[in-house]
Amino acid sequence: MAEPPLIRQNKFWICSNANFVWSFNPFGDKGLCQAVLPICMGGLGLGVVADLAPSAFLSFATATATLQNMMLPVAKLYEDHLRKETFAEWCSIFGDVLNIDNCSQRKWNEPFLNKSKIFLEKMNDSLLNKARLMAVKSDLGSVWLRAVPSTACGTRLDNASIRVDLCLRLGLPVVSEYRCLCGAYVFSLGYHGLSCKFGSGGQARHSAMNDYLIRLFQKAYIPAIKQPASLILDRNIRPEGYTLTPWSDGRCLTWDVTFPHTLADRYISNTLLKPDFKNSKYVDLNDGTRLFVPVCVETFGPIDKVTQHFFDNISTKIIKVSGDPNDKMYMKQNVSLLL
Template sequence: MTEISKHDALVLLTQAAFIPRLSYFLRTSPGPSQQTSDEFNNELRMSFQTIFNVFFDDKGWRQAILPVNMGGLGLGVVAELAPSAFLSSAAATASLQDKILPMNVAYQDDLRLETFWRWCTVYGDIMDINVCSQKKWNEPFLNVSKSKLDELNDSPSDKARLMAVRSELGSAWLRAIPSTACGTRLDNGSIRVSLCLRLGLPVVSGYRCLCGADVFQLGHHGLSCRLGSGRQARHSAMNDYTCRLFQKADIPAVKEPAAYYLKATSGQMVTLWYRAERYINYTAREQGSAAVKAADFKNTKYKHLNDNTRVFVPICMETFGPVDKQTQLFFDNIGTKIVEKSGDPNDKIYI
């Protein structure tokens, strides 16, 4: 894993070779011993740190084991998920077992019952043993883990981060297939920074920025520093990408002036990719509120552009993914236009 692209390694670990195969193995047995599970989890944690050059604290690891839609990476915990996987598989195959085994002999699956009572000891008698859905068996553990994670991340910045990465678009990059041709492959440095920002892990060593501000280990300052080149580069990249979407939909488009307006027959857009301190208190309470406030500000500032010949549409995207309704509607509409032009329904997914 250390010899290949970090993006490829991440996909192999979480979606292809490792975690899915582990889940399949756990469905066929009641699970390893606690000692074996702890050793496996420690090995997984150390290996992940080595491959991606990150350091997990307890909060970061607790988040990483959660599913992607809960803000994690879907790594899971063997000791906690093994009983759920086994019980769901046993329930799903119970009728098949009855058909295979002789009908004149009464069988009792002691291993299944033992695993079930052990699960009930931890989470209570809240589940019927015949439930076949592993997702339902996992819910009690995931809900407890999510609650503990929220308790540990009690600062406004951490709350804002967790709410953002749990949004619909906050985890889109984790589900994207790395493809150089499609432009969805991230370089090794981007993967490391993205993982650290998502999990709240240290990115850099603390130092004093040229702008006079103190840069802390989490690396958030670089996202909004007025002297940083990355902010303008992301702004320009978003403009270029939006322009290519228009061209792909066969809609004439031109950027005018560069990196500020994107003028097309269907309207004008201003892109925003920004994580500023003044938005933290808002985003800690409501998901995507920074994008909404930015869109409201742009709509007010450029309301004179809305006339009989033009339509102004702000494109506002937070660093961690959330967007406002206008931006979401814009991408939905442009995606529909691209699909109509190409005939490939997957084109909308690639956006």
């Protein structure tokens, strides 16, 4: 489908503005192909007008067809030739998969988005890129993009943080290549820093998550403490936190947080085995009076079923206290921003 010259510049404007605001390197074909996809598909929602205009026109023309017939004179039969021509061109690209009388723009967009998704997957055929694309589609991997920037709520990011987050999401260069203190060579994508034992970000992320979990318990009127001592007498280990009142079935809750890096070489095939390791480590905390839950959140967003169940439970308890059903969404956004 031919693009008018002005619309054709839309992709260039997207790249130029991103480069100016966030100091990106050029998007490149792979980065731009992912960026224009919806957030739920791992993109940034930067839809290109030239790609979405036909779908918008066809859905709008169908939705207003009845009104147009009422407004136009009935003495002469009018035919919407532009609508038929646009539909014919659309079918020549995506096939005759929809009826012209369909008024859902979402349905009109689906063939283009599916085609773009397949094209993106072909461009990212390595195991690392496949894992990244799957991870950024997760709920916690994407919900931070929908958060309203607010300094008071802690959901406002500076340009430097946004640049790093978006580069990691799109697989774009983040840093200059260098040799890490651990001896590993750090490539420009910057993934090594998310799993290196000498990295400062891991501990900061760990502490921030524990502090936020304590605040969640406080919002639910459940007293909790961090790093309780003497819960396991014969071993010198302590979980991250402990509730002082029963959490479920008359048992108090203990938890321990872990952040396996989604794309780390040692985790890329078995990241979700980390909860099993935590369960084995704190097996003594699962008894008649205590319940242990491993809070395992990958750096790119995916979580296991146990962690999902934990977040669902705490959000339900908070909503019962506050009466605000949006608290669950706010919780997800804050957890997503902590990653």
